[in-house]
């Protein structure tokens with residue numbers, strides 16, 4: 001394990017620590033540091049960020065931040081935030097033609113509640129899907145750590161019975177993912193492929209970046225050769241080049257797949273991709289609970305960590 005793997009593992013460990021979270025959230029972090037990755041805390045901030053993206057022909061998928069809740073009131077509040085967001089997107093004329101969709105974490109909707117958690121989260125997701133359908137847009141189910149993969153794919157299957165456009169997420173670091181891609185590469189199936197952002201044990205996940213990248217390419221080949229709608233979520237220049245080559249090889253039109261990147265990461269490249277006539281969707285997280293999200297972004301890239309630490313050290 002090299003130094004960057006060590007840093008990554010430590011940051012991912014810290015992303016789960018409640019004590020560190022409280023300390024970081026209370027630290028005098030300048031708003032601009034968090035704002036690079038999270039445009040704001042309110043629905044209006046997410047809508048404004050979506051409108052800004054539209055001005056440069058970029059699409060959006062919006063995530064109300066929060067995860068791992070064991071409090072029913074909080075899960076209901078999260079559902080209500082999504083309902084409010086979808087209504088606001090529709091009012092601002094940002095929900096039609098796939099412009100602004102939403103991304104959901106089932107753990108934020110109650111998946112971990114004792115007893116009926118799975119059912120409660122599914123019901124909340126269903127209500128959000130119905131609101132998305134009313135607004136003329138779509139929903140993607142984010143994928144969380146590997147202990148939830150089966151349950152999330154099961155919820156996906158159930159939701160797709162009524163809302164066949166619900167998007168799935170596959171993480172290439174999981175050893176199982178090629179098989180999941182094969183299952184999901186059918187007509188009408190929207191599948192986001194990403195590397196994966198959680199700390200996972202060797203028994204279920206590739207540990208080295210080389211293996212994760214190779215698995216990404218194998219999964220990408222399956223999705224691009226299939227009949228579904230691949231959503232290529234990566235900032236990795238080599239994987240973006242391979243995507244373009246595979247799209248060319250399979251004669252895919254630019255509206256039969258899309259690129260996805262995170263808000264604040266490689267924005268110039270995002271604009272270049274959109275300018276070339278490709279569909280480029282940006283994942284916009286918003287809300288007060290930015291800690292876990294920010295720690296995962298830092299774990300991915302030492303430069304992000306330095307940016308954050310410099311912000312902590314500065315007074316504004």
Ligand SMILES: Cc1cc2nc3c(=O)[nH]c(=O)nc-3n(C[C@H](O)[C@H](O)[C@H](O)COP(=O)(O)OP(=O)(O)OC[C@H]3O[C@@H](n4cnc5c(N)ncnc54)[C@H](O)[C@@H]3O)c2cc1C
Pocket residue numbers: 141142143144169171192194195196197198233234235236237260261262265266282283300301
């Ligand atoms: C739209 C979207 C949705 C996602 N949803 C999920 C999800 O549901 N579940 C999940 O586990 N994970 C999700 N992720 C996170 C994902 O799994 C990765 O952790 C994250 O995207 C980083 O992986 P990467 O492919 O960009 O490659 P990395 O290995 O992080 O980066 C590869 C290369 O990209 C370039 N690069 C990366 N960052 C920068 C930067 N800031 N500036 C310049 N160049 C840079 C560099 O050349 C770098 O070497 C999502 C990511 C995206 C983009």
